[in-house]
Amino acid sequence: MNKHNIQLDKHGRLRHFLTIEGLKRALLTDILDTAESFTSVTERTVKKVPLLRGKTIVNLFFEASTRTRTTFELAAKRLSADVLNINASISATTKGETLLDTLHNLEAMHCDMFVIRHPDSGAAHFIAQHAAPHVSIINAGDGSHAHPTQAMLDMFTIRRHKGEFHKLCVAIVGDILHSRVARSQIHALSTLGVREIRIIAPRTLVPAAAETLGAHVYHDLREGLRDVDVVIMLRLQYERMRGASLPSEHEYYQLFGLTEDKLALARPDAIIMHPGPINRGVEIDSAVADGPRSVILQQVAHGTAVRMAIMSRAMRHQGGEELPS
Amino acid sequence: MNATSSDIDALLNGMSARLAALLDERGIDDPVMVGIHTGGVWVAQRLHGLLKLESPLGALDISFYRDDFTRIGVNPQVKPSRIPLSIDNRHIILVDDVLYTGRTIRAALNELFDYGRPASVILAVLADRNGRELPIQADVAGQHLDLPPHRHIKLQGPDPLELKTGEAP
Numbered sequence: 462m463n464k465h466n467i468q469l470d471k472h473g474r475l476r477h478f479l480t481i482e483g484l485k486r487a488l489l490t491d492i493l494d495t496a497e498s499f500t501s502v503t504e505r506t507v508k509k510v511p512l513l514r515g516k517t518i519v520n521l522f523f524e525a526s527t528r529t530r531t532t533f534e535l536a537a538k539r540l541s542a543d544v545l546n547i548n549a550s551i552s553a554t555t556k557g558e559t560l561l562d563t564l565h566n567l568e569a570m571h572c573d574m575f576v577i578r579h580p581d582s583g584a585a586h587f588i589a590q591h592a593a594p595h596v597s598i599i600n601a602g603d604g605s606h607a608h609p610t611q612a613m614l615d616m617f618t619i620r621r622h623k624g625e626f627h628k629l630c631v632a633i634v635g636d637i638l639h640s641r642v643a644r645s646q647i648h649a650l651s652t653l654g655v656r657e658i659r660i661i662a663p664r665t666l667v668p669a670a671a672e673t674l675g676a677h678v679y680h681d682l683r684e685g686l687r688d689v690d691v692v693i694m695l696r697l698q699y700e701r702m703r704g705a706s707l708p709s710e711h712e713y714y715q716l717f718g719l720t721e722d723k724l725a726l727a728r729p730d731a732i733i734m735h736p737g738p739i740n741r742g743v744e745i746d747s748a749v750a751d752g753p754r755s756v757i758l759q760q761v762a763h764g765t766a767v768r769m770a771i772m773s774r775a776m777r778h779q780g781g782e783e784l785p786s
Numbered sequence: 787m788n789a790t791s792s793d794i795d796a797l798l799n800g801m802s803a804r805l806a807a808l809l810d811e812r813g814i815d816d817p818v819m820v821g822i823h824t825g826g827v828w829v830a831q832r833l834h835g836l837l838k839l840e841s842p843l844g845a846l847d848i849s850f851y852r853d854d855f856t857r858i859g860v861n862p863q864v865k866p867s868r869i870p871l872s873i874d875n876r877h878i879i880l881v882d883d884v885l886y887t888g889r890t891i892r893a894a895l896n897e898l899f900d901y902g903r904p905a906s907v908i909l910a911v912l913a914d915r916n917g918r919e920l921p922i923q924a925d926v927a928g929q930h931l932d933l934p935p936h937r938h939i940k941l942q943g944p945d946p947l948e949l950k951t952g953e954a955p
Contacts, residue, residue, distance in 0.1 A: 494864075501866035502850070507900035510850035 467589055475774045477589045477598040480607040481648035489652055493617050495770035496763070502539060503765060512773050513542035517572045521563070522601070523549045523579040528737055528761065529601050529611070533576045536768035545572070560584070561591055568593050574776060575599070582606035582641075597775040605639050611736050612645035614767040616653060618760045619691055622732050626650070632659040632685055632727075633676075635695035635717060635744050638666045642736045643695055651675045661685035663717065682717050686726045694719055694735045694745050710743050720746045724754070732756045789929075791946030797912060797928030798829070802836035804926045805879065805910060817877040817908070820844035822894050823865050825883030825941035829912050832947070833881060841876075844869040851893035867897065874902040883941035883949075885911040885927070888920035913939055913949060 468484065470476045475488065502510055518537040520530055530546065537544045549563065560579075567575065574597045577585045582604030589598040602608040616626075623629055631650055637643045637660050650658050651674070658676040660667060671678050679685030686692065697713065719733070733745075733755045741747045750757060789797070809817060818841045821830025827845050834843045849864040880894060891909060898904065914927035917935060933939065938954040941947060 498847070498849070498864035498866055501868070505901060509900070511896070512850050 467586070474777060475771075477585075477592075477600075478609055478771050478775055479585050479589055479598065479600045481609045481612055481645050481652060482607070484652065486652050486654065489613070489616070489649065492613055492767070492770050492774060493620055495774065496613075496617050496767040499539075499766040499769040500763075502769075509539050509541055511541045513537070513540040513776055516540075516542045516574065516776060517545065517570075518542045518574045518576065518772070519545045519547060519567055519572045520576045520601075521547050521549055521567070521578075523577075523584070524602070525550070526578055526601070528764070529578065532761070532764035533599075533601060533610075533768055536765045536772060537576075539765065540769055540773060542574075542772075560588065564588055564591065568596060573597065574772065576601050578602045580604055599771065599775065602641055605641050605644070607645045608641040608736075609645045609649075610764075610768055610771055611642050612649040613771065614760060614764045615642075615646055615693065615734060615736070616649050617763045617767050618734060618756055619732075621759075621763070622756060623690055626653040626655045629655045629690045630657040630659065630688065631655055631691040631693065632661055632679075632689040633693045633695065634661040634682065634685070634719065636666045636697050637662050637671065637695070638668050639698045640695050643693075644668075646693065647674045647676055659685050659689065661717070663713075682719075682723055683726055686723060689727045690731055692719065692724070692727055692731055692733050694733065696736070696738060696740055697743055714743055718742070718744055718746060719749050721748055721752070724749060730754075734760055737761070788951060789949035791948060794912070794928075794947045794949065798832050798836060801910060801912070801926050801928050802833055805833065805837060805908070808908065808925060809877075812877075812906075814877045814906075816840055817879050818844060818871065818873055818904075819879045819881060820846055820869065820898065822880070822882045822890060823847040825912075825943065826881050828941065828943045828947060829883055829910075830879075830881035831944075833879075833910065842870045844871075844873075846894050846897055848890060848893040848897055851897045853889060853893065869898075869901045872902055873898065873904050875905045876902075878904045878907045879910055880907055881910050883912050884939050885909070885914045885922075885924050886917050886939075888918050888922035891922045892920055912941060915939060 468477045468479055502508060520533055522530055534544050576599045577588055578601040583606060584603045585598055585600035592598055600607055600609055633643050633646060647658060659679055660671050660676045661679045661682055664680055667678055731754060733749060735745060735757045739745060739750055741750060819830050819834050819839055821827035823845060830843055846867045847865045882890060908925045910926040911924045912928040913931055914924050915931040915933050936954050937951055939949060939951045941949055
């Protein structure tokens with residue numbers, strides 16, 4: 462049994478959502494289809510369905526986040542769950558409580574699901590291994606390892622705008638080395654069967670194993686953008702950079718910043734994505750970020766429906782045995 | 787005992803006549819018809835045509851409102867509910883294929899009220915069978931069936947529509 466099976470229960474249904482790695486295409490497609498149904502809920506007068514009524518969901522964030530935490534909270538509330546937001550970086554952990562003590566205390570309060578963001582890679586896995594049988598864990602970003610719900614909302618955005626994955630060439634541009642988003646995106650894109658995945662980055666920001674993930678590596682933005690259908694820009698992660706990976710912001714922008722003239726090499730109907738927050742004038746020009754081909758705000762809008770889909774599917778295992786019908 | 791498409795046509799014509807009489811009796815003109823996915827939408831499409839209703843047809847998928855979610859989970863093939871106009875103060879005709887336990891109608895009423903506050907709701911079903919678990923009854927039914935608990939009945943369609951009975955799975 463490999464370590465990723467921890468995400469599935471004995472019927473092969475989603476129990477935890479920790480990483481895209483090891484999940485089958487059919488499961489990812491089911492999540493995207495379920496999310497499609499939830500988008501209609503967010504367009505109604507009463508933006509709420511009673512699916513998770515009576516369940517308690519804890520947002521346990523050991524690292525700052527506004528967008529991700531807010532969309533998780535919104536998703537949980539639209540499913541009628543009760544939500545606790547815990548900013549753990551300024552809470553009990555600073556008094557010396559361990560991660561597991563925090564978990565066990567919240568379990569003792571009968572919480573059903575934990576959405577966890579943590580600066581250490583593997584934190585969500587660690588918690589899932591020690592969680593009580595009735596509890597589900599959702600990874601909302603762990604170190605530079607994975608951010609699977611962000612990758613799924615990106616896949617949802619790509620499918621909505623571009624249709625079938627097998628026809629698409631997708632380029633991920635920027636700081637791949639430090640990016641948990643890029644790692645999850647690459648796994649998702651390859652599981653969903655895109656035609657080609659390109660990584661475009663300076664040599665110092667490409668992980669050693671990039672090509673074993675099935676991606677083609679480019680060090681020249683113009684060359685890499687030629688004929689792509691989707692351009693995913695990544696944020697330069699100052700907070701994760703130790704040492705001098707880069708000459709200067711200005712030089713980075715000259716070489717790897719996305720501008721209208723560089724974008725002209727991509728397909729005319731290409732879409733531009735960015736997981737946010739954007740550093741305007743560092744990795745992307747404002748004219749592109751706010752331009753007609755940008756779907757950056759749609760990504761944010763899709764975040765709620767996709768997280769509703771993932772939470773409701775993971776919570777389902779708590780019902781026990783499958784009925785015969 | 788299976789009802790074929792010509793039988794279904796007769797049932798639909800009967801339902802349409804009784805619905806027209808009921809609307810007349812209650813002084814309702816321009817009701818909003820809403821079908822429940824999947825069979826109820828097929829029946830509603832036919833009734834909507836027979837009654838020559840003006841307001842567009844709505845459709846509900848009650849998957850997010852089921853009371854057995856924790857046992858069976860979300861079906862990824864949930865179809866989006868589509869109510870094309872405001873239902874506030876409107877008279878609704880809710881349509882389903884088979885009325886059995888009443889739980890589907892309970893869920894549909896809950897979902898309907900998340901779209902607004904209708905003036906009234908009339909329930910019309912193609913087949914009304916025994917086995918109710920909730921105090922819900924049809925105002926208009928195509929036919930009434932008395933079946934043993936292990937038998938189930940299902941509408942197949944959309945073209946032609948056929949009511950099939952069989953052993954419950």
